[in-house]
Every structure is written in C-alpha cells, then in structure tokens.
Amino acid sequence: MPLKFVLRPNEKVIINGAVIGAGDRPGSFFLYNTANFLRGREVLKEEQIDCIEKKLYFVIQLVYIFPEDSTLNLQRFASILDETREARPDASKMLDEIARLVESRNYYRALKLCRKLFRTADGGSLDGGMADSATGDDEDPPSTDRTP
Numbered sequence: 001m002p003l004k005f006v007l008r009p010n011e012k013v014i015i016n017g018a019v020i021g022a023g024d025r026p027g028s029f030f031l032y033n034t035a036n037f038l039r040g041r042e043v044l045k046e047e048q049i050d051c052i053e054k055k056l057y058f059v060i061q062l063v064y065i066f067p068e069d070s071t072l073n074l075q076r077f078a079s080i081l082d083e084t085r086e087a088r089p090d091a092s093k094m095l096d097e098i099a100r101l102v103e104s105r106n107y108y109r110a111l112k113l114c115r116k117l118f119r120t121a122d123g124g125s126l127d128g129g130m131a132d133s134a135t136g137d138d139e140d141p142p143s144t145d146r147t148p
Helices: 052-065 067-087 089-103 107-123
Strands: 003-007 012-015 018-021 027-031 037-039
Touching: 003 012, 003 037, 037 052, 052 067, 052 089, 052 107, 067 089, 089 107
Parallel strands: none
Antiparallel strands: 003 027, 012 018, 012 037
C-alpha cells in the first residue's frame, strides 16, 4: 500500500533531497517506494540554529535528506554529539538513544527524539513550531513508505 500525503496550498515537502511544493491549491500525492521524506514544518533551516540541540538536529537532518554526503555529515554528527553531551549532561540517556538511532540509520526517529531536547533546553520551548503535537509524530515516520 503506498504512502499518501496531502500538501496544503504553498506547503513543501522534501523527498530524497528534492523539494516539492504545492501551488495555490492542495494536492494529493502517493509514494510507491522507499524514500527519505520530511515535511516542511519538520525541516530546520540553518539560520534557525540558535542552540546546540538544534545544531545536532540539523546535522542529523542533513544525513537523512542527503545520504550522498553522509560520510562527512556523520563525522560532523559525532563532533556535535560530543559538544551536546558536554552542554547537556542532563540529557545523557536521550543522547545515547539518538546516537543508537543514527548508528542504526533510523534518522527520522533520531530527529523526532532530538526535537524533544528543544523543549527542555533552558527550561522553555525552543522547538520553533516543530513540537510533536505540531507534526503529528505519534504516527509512523513518513519515510517508512510502502511498496504496492
């Protein structure tokens, strides 16, 4: 069964590194094979990075969206993970799990868990509209596409 998604007017989605956007009307799309898939509201832009947790999220996002550059970005991930461990010793268990998820190439779940760090940093919400409730993360990851 294919994965169906609907784009609202002017909404964007990234599929295997390609940005796809809706025009002024909504549209339905179906993915029939495996693809790396991130909704626009889950994408963190480089200029939005204002804390180490977002820097970690961003590098995982790069590994996920651009697998052709994964060797370099996984090296960056290791370095930023170390920085995050130093800055957030309180999040050691979550960071261990994020590292495990990245190692097992479950990048979408790693991103989901990393977003939770945004809310706990500095005791406030730093998620920039990317909280679980805003993205519907109780569902299966959108990258788990089904084949017909």
